[in-house]
Amino acid sequence: MTKYALTSISPKHVMSHVQPMATKSWADAGFKVLSFNCPNEISVLKEAFPDVQFIPCYRTMEGIFKAPYVPISAFIDYAKEHDLEQVMLINSDIVLRDEANEFDKYWEWAVNGLVIARRENHDGTFVNRNKELYGIDVFVINCLYYHLIPQSMFCMGQTWWDYWIPYRFIKSNNNVFDVQEPMFFHQTHELQYNREEWIRMTEYFKWIENISDIKPSRNGNIYYQVDREAQKTSNQIDAMIKNNAKNSLQNTIQHSTSIIKGTLNVGEIKKFLKKESITIIEVGANSGQTTTSFVKNFPNATIHCFEPDPRAISKFKKNVKSQKVMLHECAIGNKVGSITFHQSFGLENNPSYKDGWDESGSIRPPKNHLTIHPWVKFNKTIEVPITKLDVWAKENGINEVDFIWADVQGAEEDLIKGGIELMNKAKFIYTEYSNEEQYDGQINLEGICNLLPSFRVLKRFENDVLLINLNKN
Numbered sequence: 001m002t003k004y005a006l007t008s009i010s011p012k013h014v015m016s017h018v019q020p021m022a023t024k025s026w027a028d029a030g031f032k033v034l035s036f037n038c039p040n041e042i043s044v045l046k047e048a049f050p051d052v053q054f055i056p057c058y059r060t061m062e063g064i065f066k067a068p069y070v071p072i073s074a075f076i077d078y079a080k081e082h083d084l085e086q087v088m089l090i091n092s093d094i095v096l097r098d099e100a101n102e103f104d105k106y107w108e109w110a111v112n113g114l115v116i117a118r119r120e121n122h123d124g125t126f127v128n129r130n131k132e133l134y135g136i137d138v139f140v141i142n143c144l145y146y147h148l149i150p151q152s153m154f155c156m157g158q159t160w161w162d163y164w165i166p167y168r169f170i171k172s173n174n175n176v177f178d179v180q181e182p183m184f185f186h187q188t189h190e191l192q193y194n195r196e197e198w199i200r201m202t203e204y205f206k207w208i209e210n211i212s213d214i215k216p217s218r219n220g221n222i223y224y225q226v227d228r229e230a231q232k233t234s235n236q237i238d239a240m241i242k243n244n245a246k247n248s249l250q251n252t253i254q255h256s257t258s259i260i261k262g263t264l265n266v267g268e269i270k271k272f273l274k275k276e277s278i279t280i281i282e283v284g285a286n287s288g289q290t291t292t293s294f295v296k297n298f299p300n301a302t303i304h305c306f307e308p309d310p311r312a313i314s315k316f317k318k319n320v321k322s323q324k325v326m327l328h329e330c331a332i333g334n335k336v337g338s339i340t341f342h343q344s345f346g347l348e349n350n351p352s353y354k355d356g357w358d359e360s361g362s363i364r365p366p367k368n369h370l371t372i373h374p375w376v377k378f379n380k381t382i383e384v385p386i387t388k389l390d391v392w393a394k395e396n397g398i399n400e401v402d403f404i405w406a407d408v409q410g411a412e413e414d415l416i417k418g419g420i421e422l423m424n425k426a427k428f429i430y431t432e433y434s435n436e437e438q439y440d441g442q443i444n445l446e447g448i449c450n451l452l453p454s455f456r457v458l459k460r461f462e463n464d465v466l467l468i469n470l471n472k473n
Contacts, residue, residue, distance in 0.1 A: 001085050003107065005031035006078075007092045008070045008156045009052070011044045018093045018187055020049065025096040027051050029103070031088065036075060036156075038068040061155045065197070069155035072165070076141075076149045086110055089139040089165075091156065091186075094119055098183040106179055107140060111468055112456050113175025115140035116166055116241075119186035129185065134238055136162040138184050144458070144468075147271060148172055153204055160201040163234070166241045167209065173260050176244055202233050260461050264430055266293035272428060272458075272468075273402055276300040281426075283332045283389070283415060284407035286359055287315035294405075295322045304398075306332050308341055308384040311358045328392070330385040331363050333414035339363050339386040345377040362409035362439050369410075369438035389419025398422065406431040410439025416451045424454060427472045432464050 005026040009019055023033050033052045037045065042054045055078060060068035072089070079087050086107070096103070106115045117138035122129035139162075141149075148168045154161035166176050205211070211233075277300045285291055285305035294303050303324055307313050308331035316327060331339060342365055345356035357376055360369065363386065366378045393399070404426045408415050412431060416423060423429060429452070435444040445465060449455065455467040 003029075003031045004079075004084050004087045005033045006075045006087050006089050007033070007035050008037060008057075009035045009041075009045055009049060009092045010157060011037075011041050018095070022093055022095045023049060023052055026088075026090070029096050029098060034078075035092070036070045036078070038062075038070075041068065061153060061158070064153060065155070065158060067157075069157045071152065071155045072149060072161050073151045073154075075156075076146050079141075079143065080146050084143065086140065086142045089141065089156070090184075091137045093186060094137045095185045096183060097185060102181045103179070103183055106177060108470065109177055109456075110140040110142045111144065111470060112458065113177055114145065114166055114169040115177045115179065117179035117184045119184050120182045121186050121188050124187050129182070131182070132186070134234070136166065136241075137186065138179070139165055141165075144272060145169065145174065148174070152208060154201075158201060159198045160205050163237045163241065164205055164209075166244075167237060170240060170244045171209070176241065178242075205237075206233060260459060263461055263464050264459065264466055266290065266297050269403060269428070270297060275402075278302075278402035279398070279400060280304070280403045280405065281389075281401055281422075282306065282405045284409065285316060285327070286312045286407070288320040290405060290407075291316070291320050291325060295320070295325065299324075302326075304328065306330060308363075308386070309343060309358050309361050310382075311343075311355045330387055331411075332389050332392075332408070332418065333363055333386050333411055334388060334418035336387050336391055337385075338383050340381050341384040342366060342378050343380045343382060345379060346375050360409055362411055363414065364410045364439040364441060367438060367440045367442070368436050372436065372438060387418075389415065389423070390421045391418075393419075393422045399425070401426045403427065404429045404431075408432070410434070410437075410442035412448050413441070413443045413451065416448070420451070423452065424469070425472070427469055428458070429455065429467045429469075430464060431467070434463065 007023070009023070026033050034055050035045070035049065035052050036055045036057045038058070038060050039056050042056060046054060057070050057074055059074055060070055062068040075087070075089055109115060116136050118132045118135065119137045120129040120131055149165065152164070154164050169176050276298065278298060280294055280298065280301050280303045282291060282294070282303065282305045285307045288305070291303060291305055294301060301324060304326050305316070306328045307316060308329070313327070313329055320327070331341060333339065340363070342362050344358060344360035347353040347357045360373070360376050369376065370378070401422060404423060406412070406415055406429065409432070412433065431448065433445045433448055434442060448465070449457065452467060454471045455469050457465055458468040459466040
């Protein structure tokens with residue numbers, strides 16, 4: 001993956017030597033440096049920055065700020081239009097010093113959420129330094145999250161954009177990772193924005209994010225009251241970011257997305273998969289509840305469904321009529337032949353389950369499921385055909401898969417071990433998990449992730465998880 005550093009070099013920076021030093025440090029670290037400027041600025045800057053690619057920006061905020069500041073949305077729009085997989089937004093006077101290549105792990109981790117870094121302020125020696133307590137200068141954003149940053153007045157070189165971006169991620173239940181190692185440095189200089197502008201952008205932030213309006217007191221100095229309210233807002237948002245940001249990358253599970261209530265909406269997958277003609281594999285299709293959503297949202301997809309329970313198969317054939325869907329009447333696991341299937345029962349008085357609850361059956365015997373869901377009974381076993389996902393794929397010439405949806409009721413380990421080759425070709429996997437061994441020998445979420453080392457947690461729900469393949473995205 002090509003690494004891109006996106007910035008906006010200022011022709012009027014108070015320390016003229018710092019920006020060339022900064023852009024060179026990014027290039028030395030393997031970044032392709034792009035600076036977004038209005039055409040008049042580019043003509044002034046180009047000779048001084050021969051290694052920087054300048055991107056003409058005709059849509060600036062000059063009419064609002066009296067200077068051609070580039071809106072943050074312009075960077076994101078460019079990244080979208082040019083299919084940049086991931087970008088680093090960085091202020092133009094921030095020097096990167098990373099001799100140990102510590103930043104590489106954060107760059108890789110950005111597929112799991114936003115990576116932010118606060119600068120180390122120094123006096124020019126890089127020795128006497130202290131970490132910036134409030135502002136944020138570095139943002140690594142993966143293409144999976146470009147949609148979180150809409151059009152706005154926030155622009156590089158002005159205030160509040162550095163709080164607005166992480167706020168957008170936190171608001172939508174996505175990860176924010178805060179770089180702790182000292183690797184981004186900033187030589188202290190006088191502030192280049194005024195307090196009135198900062199207050200105005202505070203009000204704008206509250207307005208655009210639908211936060212209650214600032215209401216200055218009728219008593220005393222109005223400017224002072226507005227200033228105090230703006231500072232209060234700033235402190236609150238800063239605290240929110242610090243409280244929600246993860247400060248290290250010890251392991252996948254510890255830093256997976258905060259647990260989200262409910263399950264993944266099939267329609268959400270569209271924003272991750274960039275094409276309509278995709279291949280979907282659904283293991284544990286039951287009566288086609290999810291399959292019908294796949295058909296609706298991906299009319300051009302080829303969908304392979306697996307289901308071993310005869311009761312569910314009968315309902316599936318009534319519910320799913322699409323010619324794009326192929327139903328395979330067998331279980332998927334880590335053997336080929338036949339296997340004992342533990343059928344689930346219950347809710348026989350419900351017209352939808354006149355033959356019994358058929359959504360908890362498994363090739364593994366129930367364990368803690370018996371006490372967690374005592375109304376579900378497992379009082380019958382049957383023999384069903386079973387195959388390995390890899391064996392089936394080779395027999396049917398399936399070499400690529402975009403999305404795997406798995407609901408195998410505790411048999412996640414069997415699924416993965418019997419299908420590791422095909423699963424490693426998948427861009428995304430969505431699977432049920434449990435950390436309570438509901439079925440005998442069931443592995444937990446950490447066990448699932450250990451068996452799929454090229455995948456990372458993208459969204460974690462109460463009982464399900466969306467995994468992304470770093471080698472395919």
